[in-house]
Amino acid sequence: MTLRTTIDFLLNDWLDTTALTERARFADHSRETFDAVLETCERIAREKYAPFNRLADTQEPHFDGEKVILPQATHDAQKAYAESGMLSAAQDYEMGGMQLPYSVEAAANAFFACASVSIGTGMLTTGNANLLMVHGTDMQKEVFAKNEFSGRWSGTMCLSEPQAGSSLSDVATKAVPDGADFANDPLGPRYRLKGNKMWISSGEHEINENIIHLVLAKIPDADGKLVPGTRGISLFIVPKKMVNTQGALTGVRNDVALAGLNHKLGWRGTTNTLLNFGEGKFPVEGQAGAVGYLVGKPGKGLACMFHMMNEARIGVGIAATMLGMAGYYASLEYAKNRPQGRPITGSGKDAAAPQSRIIEHADVKRMLLAQKSYSEGALALELYCARLVDEHHTAGGAEAEEARLLLEVLTPIAKSWPSEWCLEANSLAIQVHGGYGYTRDFPVEQYWRDNRLNMIHEGTHGIQAMDLLGRKVLMEDGKGMALLANRMTATIHRTSGIPALAAHAKSLGRALQDVGAATQQAWSTGQPTEALANAVPYLQAFGHTVLAWIWLDVAACALDNDPKQEQLSTQGHVGCARFFFHYELPKIGAWLSVVQSRDLTCASFPEGAF
Amino acid sequence: MTLRTTIDFLLNDWLDTTALTERARFADHSRETFDAVLETCERIAREKYAPFNRLADTQEPHFDGEKVILPQATHDAQKAYAESGMLSAAQDYEMGGMQLPYSVEAAANAFFACASVSIGTGMLTTGNANLLMVHGTDMQKEVFAKNEFSGRWSGTMCLSEPQAGSSLSDVATKAVPDGADFANDPLGPRYRLKGNKMWISSGEHEINENIIHLVLAKIPDADGKLVPGTRGISLFIVPKKMVNTQGALTGVRNDVALAGLNHKLGWRGTTNTLLNFGEGKFPVEGQAGAVGYLVGKPGKGLACMFHMMNEARIGVGIAATMLGMAGYYASLEYAKNRPQGRPITGSGKDAAAPQSRIIEHADVKRMLLAQKSYSEGALALELYCARLVDEHHTAGGAEAEEARLLLEVLTPIAKSWPSEWCLEANSLAIQVHGGYGYTRDFPVEQYWRDNRLNMIHEGTHGIQAMDLLGRKVLMEDGKGMALLANRMTATIHRTSGIPALAAHAKSLGRALQDVGAATQQAWSTGQPTEALANAVPYLQAFGHTVLAWIWLDVAACALDNDPKQEQLSTQGHVGCARFFFHYELPKIGAWLSVVQSRDLTCASFPEGAF
CATH class of the missing domain: 1.20.1410 (I/LWEQ domain)
Structure with missing residues (x-):
């Protein structure tokens, strides 16, 4: 079965996704419009992503002293993705969105993860803008979210710090009010941030005009001390380049500097950075500190961030799942075509017989079936969870509440299970290939390397x-x-x-x-x-x-x-x-x-x- | 516990290795001489191998059109290894050996695998020469084995072919008698070989003067046909450069040509090659075919080769084990020093308390203990099997026979178990490091990549x-x-x-x-x-x-x-x-x-x- 067939079965036969079109928000949609989105994404993934997956691995991002250089193919792929409208697929029509159910959006995005997970689609940009749509002011939505949805700017999430990876309560980035009238900036209460953020994906690049960082930082109390624990954390918009209320660049660079690129085992198409905020490399108006605009209430930063956590974790689960699927397809293809040895029969082996294709060996079948059951099962789980997101958002009443609770319980599984078992699937894909699987002439070793990240990031x-x-x-x-x-x-x-x-x-x-x-x-x-x-x-x-x-x-x-x-x-x-x-x-x-x-x-x- | 402490405990307290000194073959040895060998190897591994493990990974072997280039560090390390006498450690004194028990030899070699598995020690050279000591003629031992044991030449094992990886019965390399007096060559019955061999480790390099290939090939029957199955396979010595009965190079290149280097996921310090035998690139005496000297009887090639299989498989098991151990040590060190979060106590967490070292978290301890139990357990198994090799060779009578049978049953486990579970240990070592483990600034990702080979090669x-x-x-x-x-x-x-x-x-x-x-x-x-x-x-x-x-x-x-x-x-x-x-x-x-x-x-x- 192809990925498209599998997705069609799960969305239509199993999850009855078109039932969603009975709800007001999705009333303009139909099986046909859903199919059209899947088809478009499948095509872009096939044309702009899959052919460059190895290139994205070998031409790792590098810093030439001024700019971070990525392969042209990555620019082209992300441009095609943005042009498809997928960045704002779930948004209201008025925001330029398609009002697409999340389950269809998630399924459509799966094609890109399967084709080249690390070239990336803009999951962080969408997540960033989605967060602003919920917690931002109208101006923040208009200036920041809208320009992210259009693909003009991209977004990041800046949580971890070098001394605080999993332990967000130890965030040490400081945000202090920027002047006496800090509260009156039309883009939001204006602060100056100082600190270092680690593991920031897409933290620096030239793919589009500007990068909008969402940064967790602590506002010191009256004594100038940071509140211990996560309660003291606030959330800020920190653009790489300063913008005005019209969404135009002002020509001033904000004080956000690349401190280093991480050189990774895999997932190399995506830049991963250490960023310094407010170290004084690009002082704004002669003052130290990166300019940041508060989102939501002070001290509520983590709650804002966690609002997007379920979808981010489903996103990681889908990435892991699709890497598993990609390895499954590659090893299935290999097993169908590679002659080697002879299967055992009741009477032993006949050495003079021609060699069989390795898919005829029971143990190769076991390795393929394990991969299929891991990755197709994981995909079903992810789409089930995606549907719960839709139920939570649009079912209303007790059903929405039930969906929310189920999602809370299932999200850790949606994130962790594919990260572990689709990685195992990738190892089996290598094993099916034998020695060839250990060479870089076949794609499976890269899938395995790429997938090892998923047990680490996003929790x-x-x-x-x-x-x-x-x-x-x-x-x-x-x-x-x-x-x-x-x-x-x-x-x-x-x-x-x-x-x-x-x-x-x-x-x-x-x-x-x-x-x-x-x-x-x-x-x-x-x-x-x-x-x-x-x-x-x-x-x-x-x-x-x-x-x-x-x-x-x-x-x-x-x-x-x-x-x-x-x-x-x-x-x-x-x-x-x-x-x-x-x-x-x-x-x-x-x-x-x-x-x-x-x-x-x-x-x-x-x-x-x- | 250090690796040395662990090995000392297993060899002395558990296996009572010094009891072997009561046997005639090991009578000159003592706990002190065994310790001296371990100490020497530990030192060479620490000085010449460990510092260059990452270098061997990043400076992959490449072919400049004439020669295969390896880092200078690899040359130096292998030279130091050869000079230590370890290549002939198990050989008779008359051959220049130390008459060391295999269990001590295996333990001593473990230090190199832990320091840098892919810089390599010469396991294939030793295996090749050992095989000749059992199945070769006196002249073959004198000319080929002796020069391999001294490190002057190196050795390979050429079994697989591009169309026959695991399926040796499909070997298609042909060997035909070289002229009417082919049987009278003092180096052994002389044949001309034609065929391609795949996955040949150290198949081409300039580390030493000559490379002695041991090649499986089939001698056509009277009708010119190859016998199907493994019964038709014979074994040949095929030197890269022709030699005379004095062991001197004759100045003539044999018809063995590098067809390609394999670019691998890991284990990159070791060249892995596709070799063409007898394609006519270097014709000897104007004739096609690589010159090869028969070892043992025609049709008995696989039996000769399998004679060394138990030790080769124990060797792979030790390599896998030591990669697991290396990851364990690295992640233990990291866990002891990295502050992050706070352990749970009966009353929850105190966010204001200073961060703890991650080794204080129960789940980090679980990941460390799993690694320890996998890799130290595997090492115990390997040394147990190595001891069985010694019992098989020197115990005599029923005990030797018992050791042989036990080895037959345990060898598949000695090879497969560490390949699977010490790879899992390496994945846990990455996990203990969190995001840092996914970067190439820490050694654990390389251990994981290197170890993935072990489930594939040697069966x-x-x-x-x-x-x-x-x-x-x-x-x-x-x-x-x-x-x-x-x-x-x-x-x-x-x-x-x-x-x-x-x-x-x-x-x-x-x-x-x-x-x-x-x-x-x-x-x-x-x-x-x-x-x-x-x-x-x-x-x-x-x-x-x-x-x-x-x-x-x-x-x-x-x-x-x-x-x-x-x-x-x-x-x-x-x-x-x-x-x-x-x-x-x-x-x-x-x-x-x-x-x-x-x-x-x-x-x-x-x-x-x-």
Whole structure:
């Protein structure tokens, strides 16, 4: 199946995405308009992204002393993307948007991630502008968000600092009011920022006219001290080049300077930077400090930022998923064409027979089926979550609330699961290629390198695990967790009478019970040190249980349409579900056992014994 | 613990290596001479290898049209290695060797793999010369082996071909007798070879004076046809430059030409080549065909080659292990020094407290302990196997025979287990570093790239799995498997009365039973297609069971010396064992379930449904 076929099945047959067109916001849309968006994106990805994926890897961004140089292909690709209107796809018509459901936007963006994840589409620009649409003033929307949506300017998110990667409470960038009338700037209360930001993607480049940084910083209290913890954090718009209220450049450079480019293992098409804010390299009006305009209320910066977190994390999940998919397609193609050895038959091997294609070997099939079940399963999960975003935004009432809660619980899985298992898929894609997979003549080694980032950025695996077991499954009296269990139970009920799925339904029921029991046992002493000591194994078990549910539900849908499994695609869906239930779901036992027993082997291991 | 401390414990406390000095071959040796070898190698590795590991990665070998250029550091390192005498460490005194036990040689070589795996030590040169010592004529030993052991020449193994990677039965390189008196050449029956060899490590370079290729090729039958299958394969010495019986270069270049360098994901310090034999670029005496001298009997080439296979596979296992260890040391160092966040306490977090070092976080400890248990466990396994090589060669009688059989069963694990799990260790080493681990400013990303090769070369994971379940556990009526079970049972008996280990002993007993039962059930229908459909999950379960046994045995030894666990090193060994039994061994359930049920989900998945 092609990526397009897979997406069509998931969006239409499984998620009934066109049902969204019954809502006022999407009333002008139809299956046809959705298809047109997918087609356009598929074409741009094929023409402008895929052919340059290796080039983006080998021609890493470099700084010539004045400018950061990227390959021309990256400029061209991002221009084509901006021209497609995808940057503002979800926005109102009045903002120049398409009022597209997020689930269709996410599916359309998947084509670019599959073609070349690191050339990039502008996920940060969209996220940045989306945030301003929610928390910004009208002027901030008009000047900053609008010019980002059009592709005239691009955007970044500046959270981490060299001494504070995952630990945002230790942000040390300072923002002080810029003069007595700081509150009266039409672009927003005006501050001067000083500090260093690390891991800033697209922090410096010449792809478009200006870069709009969204920066977390702390406003000192009356004594000039920074408030410890995350409560003291505020959010600021810091443009690379100063602009006026008309959105024109004023010709003044803001005091944001590139301190260094990070040289990465992969994902090399995207510049990653260390930025110095307010070090005095480009003083504005003769004064130190980068000019920044406050967004929202002081001290509420993290809340503003986290507003976009679910979508950003789904975005990372999709990137990881699409790298898995790209490796799957490449290794499937190779396996179909590469002759090597002979499959075992009942009577052994016949050395005089011609060589077979390697797809005829059982173990190669195992490696392909694992990749397919990881990456197609992950894609289904991501689109399911994307749909929840649409439900949260447009369903209204109790349904919207239910979607919000489900999203809270599922987001750590949507982010972490593909990061781990589609990376494993990429390793299998290399393995299918044998020695050739280890060379740079084939694309799979790059997918594997690119994908290794996803367990790190937008909250590491460890952070996702703490979020899930420490917060999400407990929040609002476990209501999100209960809602998820209800959905799983509904799928179990629906499938327990279908012969091809009944055994899986039973297994899922057991897994759900086991995860529930482990959650209880982890917290049974009420000690976070004990409950969270094995948060990552818990995340892994939870993720595998969610994916098993997704596969069961997807297979049920395929069988609804084709109960006799007459189509190969149905055999594919049912086979993937079977693979997942036979080969993958049983892994949760090992992960849950340490959670249940609140095993402190690691936590209590003496440092000196390492 | 340092690598040296770990090796000392395993060699002396656990394996009682000095007991070997009671045997005639090692009678001149003592703990002191063994220590001196380890010390020398540790020093050379520290001075000549470690500082240049990144350089070897960034200054990839390149061909300038005439020569393959490698960094000067690689020349210097290999020269220092040759001068240490390690190339002939295991050889007789008369050959200039040290008559060192293989287990000490393997341990000493581990330092180089840890410092820079791809600068390389000459494993292929030693393997090549060792093979000639067993199967070559006196003249071949004198001319070729001796000059390889001295480091004057280097050696390669030429097995794979572009159309025949894992499938040696499809070797198409031809060897025809070179003239009527071909049988009378003093260097061995003289043939002319024609064909292409792929994936040849160190196939071309200028590090030393000459390169001695050992080449698999087929001698056509009376009808000029190649015998299908592996039975038709013979083995030839093909020097890059022609030599005389005095071991002097004759000034004539042999017809072996570099067809291309492979550009790899990692392991870049080692040249990897495609070689053309006999394409006519360098005709010898005006005739086509590379000159090759037969080793051993015609048609017995693969048997000669496989004679060295156990040691070659242990060598790969050690390389994988040492990369895991290198990543562990790097991430441990980082975790001890990097401040970030605050550990959870019973009362939550105090944002105003200073940041902690990340080693204080439970999940970072988990990632470090996993790395430690993977890589130190793997090292123990490799040294155990190396000791079996010594027993096989020098114990004599039934003990030697037992060692041979155990080695047959354990070799697929020694090769595959570290390739998979020390790669996982390297991924965890990246994760401990967070974003920094994804940059090329830290060494861990290179370890991860370098290590990805080990699941591919010297027999892929799939090949090892077929070897284990298809051959090794069945051979000689399952005698090797039974011997291994006996050894495990002995460890279980020995530890079931020790409070800290009794529960582990019980778990190992159950795992051993489960693996035994799965072996039976896999073969219960006698159909190789069914038995071997899940050979890789079987290999994984078998490997984890072996490692659990190794850890139990190592921990028992540590407790023998220090029953009250007063030393940190004992706490480390016991903690690693505990980690392995709690977090790792339970994984075998999922792998064995598909083996036991002879699950055909993958094997029967229709190609069109992918």
